[in-house]
Amino acid sequence: AANAVVEKGGARMIELKNLSKTFTVGKGKTKTTTVALTDVSFEIADGKKVGLIGKSGEGKSTIANVLCGAVAPSGGNAFKDGKALWDDKGKYDKLSGEKIQLVPQQPLLALDPMQRAGNAVKEALVATKHAKRGNDVKQKALRLFDIVGLERTLWGRLPLHLSGGQAQRLVIARALATEPTLLISDESTSMLDPSTSQSILDLYDRLVDTLGISVLFISHDVAMVKNFCDEIYLLKDGSVTKE
Secondary structure (H helix, E strand, O other), X not given: OHHHHHHHHOOXXXXXXEEEEEEEEOOHHHOEEEEEEEEEEEEXXXXXXEEEEOOOOOOHHHHHHHHHOOOOOOEEEEEEOOEEOEOOOOXXXXXXXXXXXXXXXXXXXXXXXXXXXXXXXXXXXXXXXXXXXXXXXXXXXXXXXXXXXXXXXXXXXXXXXXXXXXXXXXXXXXXXXXXXXXXXXXXXXXXXOHHHHHHHHHHXXXXXXXXXXXXXXXXXXXXXXXXXXXXXXXXXXXEEEEO
16 A cells, blocks of 8 residues: 555655765875765655665665765765755754664674663664653564564573574664664675575565565665565666666
8 A cells, every 4th residue: 555655646755866975095195086976866765675786896885874874975965755864064864864774784793792682672762762761662672573573582682692584683673663764774685594585585575565664675686686676776887777
């Protein structure tokens, strides 16, 4: 039903317009400049799974970082519901950005090794004011465990004692704590075995269907993207073309 509304109304939740990014390292004679993005424009509508493919080093993660507030664009901008994510001074709109969450390739690097699984989700809920401390936050965190298919028995586990698939589900649960409208999966299935990888894709499908969120799926696995996504963009030489 959500998809039908999008097609009729043509909702454009996320838009990238003429996005460019140049990285400069060093000064004087040692100064080197790398052009990561030159002119990237595409959109992600509500409830859509959009694939972004391209070789390593083409700037796929740079796009993710611009959307998430980690890297300011050199030119152009990204918009959420028509509102610019970056202002003229290179300041990121954290309130809008909270609704855009990154699911990283290596969850164990994104999780605090000393923080137990349940506490990681509880902390995200409290930090974004989506739950009150005490029983409220525990119940909401347990519900997120259920939504992503994490056994409640893993509540007290440290990240090190989770399997790759479980750790991936945990970072997705933590991302969902902010009630996002866009999840960015940056190669998040590339380090998993095929059956675990498929189960994570099935989870994304379920989240799109039940919560109406969108997914930007960044990968170099073209076959997987073609099978999973509604729309696909190829990033090459700093700009995108629709596949």
